[in-house]
Amino acid sequence: MPYDTIDREVIEAAADLRAISTYSVGYEHIDLQCTKSRGILVGYTPDVLTRATADLAFALMLDVMRRVSEGDRLIRSGGWQQVFGPCDFLGTDLETKTVGILGPGRIGLSFAEKAQAFGMKVVYHGNGRLSERQERQAGIEHVSLNQLFSESDIVSLHIPHTKRTHDMVNRSLLAKMKRGAFIVNTSRGRVINQKDLVLALQNGDLAGAALDVFYDEPLGADSPLAKMENVVLTPHMGSSTKETRENMARLAVLNLKMAMAGRRPKCAV
Amino acid sequence: MDRVDGPLLDAAPRLKVISQLAVGLDNVDVAEATRRGIPVGYTPGVLAKATADVAFALLMSAARRISESERWVRDGQWTLAFHPLRWLGVDVHEKTLGIIGMGQIGLEMARRGRGFDMNIIYHSRSRRPDLEAEYGLVYVDLPTLLAESDFVSLHMPLTPETRHYIGEAELRQMKPTAILVNAARGPVVDSRALYTALKEGWIYAAGLDVTDPEPIPAADPLLTLENVVIAPHVGSASLASRGAMCMLAARNLIAGLEGNPLVRCANPEVYKA
Numbered sequence: 001m002p003y004d005t006i007d008r009e010v011i012e013a014a015a016d017l018r019a020i021s022t023y024s025v026g027y028e029h030i031d032l033q034c035t036k037s038r039g040i041l042v043g044y045t046p047d048v049l050t051r052a053t054a055d056l057a058f059a060l061m062l063d064v065m066r067r068v069s070e071g072d073r074l075i076r077s078g079g080w081q082q083v084f085g086p087c088d089f090l091g092t093d094l095e096t097k098t099v100g101i102l103g104p105g106r107i108g109l110s111f112a113e114k115a116q117a118f119g120m121k122v123v124y125h126g127n128g129r130l131s132e133r134q135e136r137q138a139g140i141e142h143v144s145l146n147q148l149f150s151e152s153d154i155v156s157l158h159i160p161h162t163k164r165t166h167d168m169v170n171r172s173l174l175a176k177m178k179r180g181a182f183i184v185n186t187s188r189g190r191v192i193n194q195k196d197l198v199l200a201l202q203n204g205d206l207a208g209a210a211l212d213v214f215y216d217e218p219l220g221a222d223s224p225l226a227k228m229e230n231v232v233l234t235p236h237m238g239s240s241t242k243e244t245r246e247n248m249a250r251l252a253v254l255n256l257k258m259a260m261a262g263r264r265p266k267c268a269v
Numbered sequence: 270m271d272r273v274d275g276p277l278l279d280a281a282p283r284l285k286v287i288s289q290l291a292v293g294l295d296n297v298d299v300a301e302a303t304r305r306g307i308p309v310g311y312t313p314g315v316l317a318k319a320t321a322d323v324a325f326a327l328l329m330s331a332a333r334r335i336s337e338s339e340r341w342v343r344d345g346q347w348t349l350a351f352h353p354l355r356w357l358g359v360d361v362h363e364k365t366l367g368i369i370g371m372g373q374i375g376l377e378m379a380r381r382g383r384g385f386d387m388n389i390i391y392h393s394r395s396r397r398p399d400l401e402a403e404y405g406l407v408y409v410d411l412p413t414l415l416a417e418s419d420f421v422s423l424h425m426p427l428t429p430e431t432r433h434y435i436g437e438a439e440l441r442q443m444k445p446t447a448i449l450v451n452a453a454r455g456p457v458v459d460s461r462a463l464y465t466a467l468k469e470g471w472i473y474a475a476g477l478d479v480t481d482p483e484p485i486p487a488a489d490p491l492l493t494l495e496n497v498v499i500a501p502h503v504g505s506a507s508l509a510s511r512g513a514m515c516m517l518a519a520r521n522l523i524a525g526l527e528g529n530p531l532v533r534c535a536n537p538e539v540y541k542a
Contacts, residue, residue: 003351023353051362055385059329066507068326069336071500076340078487080501083270086290086511093507095318117384119318221345234338235347237356241333244360245353 003217006030011038019259023252024239025049025107026188027269028161043255043265046106048247049239054110056238057156057186060210061099064182064232065154066091092153092180092207095119100152103187104130104140108158112140123148126159149176154184161188171196180207186238189214198224201231212238270483274298278305286525290518291505292316293454294535295427303536310521310531314373315513316505321377323504324452327476328366328420331448333358334474336498359419359446359473362386367418369434370425370453371397371406378422379404390414394425415442420450427454435459440466448474452504455481464490467497478504 002024011017011034020030021043035042063069067089074080099115101108101124112122122140124130125148135142149155155177159165169183170193177183183206185192194215200206208230214223217236225231239248255265273287278301287302288310302309330336338356341347349355366382368375371393379389383404390407392414400406415421421443425431435449436459443449449472451458460481466472474496480489483502491497505514521531530540 001351001353051386052360055329055361056333056335059326059333059335062322062326063330063335066323066326066500066503068323068330068498068500068503069339071503072330072336072498073340073343075485075499075501076492080484083483084501084503084506086515088506089501089503090506090508090511091323091503093319093509094322095509114384117381118322217350218347219342220347221343226343226345232335232339233342234335235342235356236351237333237338237358240356240358241360242357245357249353 002026002029004029008034011035011040019043019256019265021252021256021259021265023248026160028188030269032269041259041265042269043252043259044267044269045248045251045255046267048251049244050106050110052241052244053107053186053238054114056212056234056240057107057111057158057184058114060186060212060232060234061154061156061182061184062094064184064208064210064230065094069232070229092182096121097153098123098151100124100143100148100155101140101158102126102145102148102155103158103160104138105158107186108156109138109140111156111158112138123151145173146176149173150178152181153178154182156184157187157191159187159191161190165191167191167193169193169197171199174200174205177206179205182206182208182210184210186212189217194225201225201228208232212236270296272296273302275301278302278307285528286310286522286531288518288522288525288531289535290514293426295454297535299536303539306539308525308531308539309535310518310525311533311535312514312517313533315517316510317373317377319507319510320374320452320504321381322507323478323500324374324378324422324424324450324476325381327452327478327498327500328422328448328450329361330498331450331474331476331496332361332420337495359448361420363388364419365390365417367391367409367414367421368406369393369411369414369421369423371395371400372424372426374452375422375424376400376404378424379406382420387420390417411439412442415439416444418447419444420448422450423453423457425453425457427456432456433459435463437462437465440471443472445470445473447472448476450476452478455479455483460489460491464494467491467494474498476500478502 019041025046098121104124104126123143210232212234292313366387368391477499
């Protein structure tokens, strides 16, 4: 499971370990140097969860921009007493806004596709560049990291959590964002410095955030985030649909079976 | 939400124009206004995308249980970091989106559905073969739409014919895994039947931007359910939409006061006198 830490200590304690099959596309919880040196095969579950995760990222963005969950909360607490006037409870339009995707991998590009159907402009930044053909096909434009944060109306994170990306989205990057901008994170909590994010939100430097992942999970009710109106918080459910979880399970089992038969897993890290 | 009908028009004998800040006209007796030679302005088009955005947001919130799980998190109930079978929602890709009412908002909804790899079927007062060709939409009759859709989204105006268009019979025809979205007008759905449908599992969930009545009273039984997400009628509530609506309504009003044809007139027959 993505919460199990399969580090050197665990691996060395399991002398006969031949294969690891993770029920996730993230594999930062597994010590790959150790598995490589011991010839242990590692399987993971890319592709089958791409759309479900991109769907949730997009849904979170829609929710925070148009204040859907906030509105539902208001209604359930008895706060909707009279019909709103024309300038009440306004949300932010999507059309003509710029989405900045950090990490143009499978999930990032699936997100880009949806953004375009909503009339949004898409820019990206990542470890490397896509080919010109890929950029043209996806209809997205490459920008520098600083430009991504300063030009986007929404930044959506689709990067793995590594030593390099740890705390990457910090005070310095957040300060570059527009005051009316939003940040969406369905990747890993620790790519954002959460304390810096909370401060930025409290100071009104950002319009809001939609987060499925957090620095520490579970997120408690005592977190400052849980007291804010302009954030949407979901309990790490990016890939959580019946069909997608079933497909992930089938793939995880297949990976394991193949590895146990001495073959490279269908999806090997 | 103000009623503009016979008695009000009686009280305003010098009224030259009515300018509605909305595209829905169910609160205006347009026929009566026409009889009295009063043009009625409204604001179609400029709010179509913003409204479709909210309709799709509700569809996704219901499908992926966003508002429901958010409540759970804020309430401090997230204690186990991860469980593979917790908070399972439904996927939208390759599912069927059934759109009832293929006007401008229905079309924007269809475009968004295509962006999510959905199959789009529709039922409407008039067929749109031009849109069918361009967007791959398939026209079906109502029973087929209800039986085959994984998501049903309502985009009709409220008229005497569409009142309680979706009632017990229609809800029973839908799949138990289906989600109903209403960003049109509250009374298009029989709310009591909807409550029963959600409680007994005739359908999976619902996303509503409009209710009957509005605001929805705090004691309404729908609010006791987990599988419904309700927004406070925010369909056109974005700066750009409201700005465009206000400008259009103002231009309609000025045109009417100056005796010129309105920019967007709901009853152009009023000029054929």
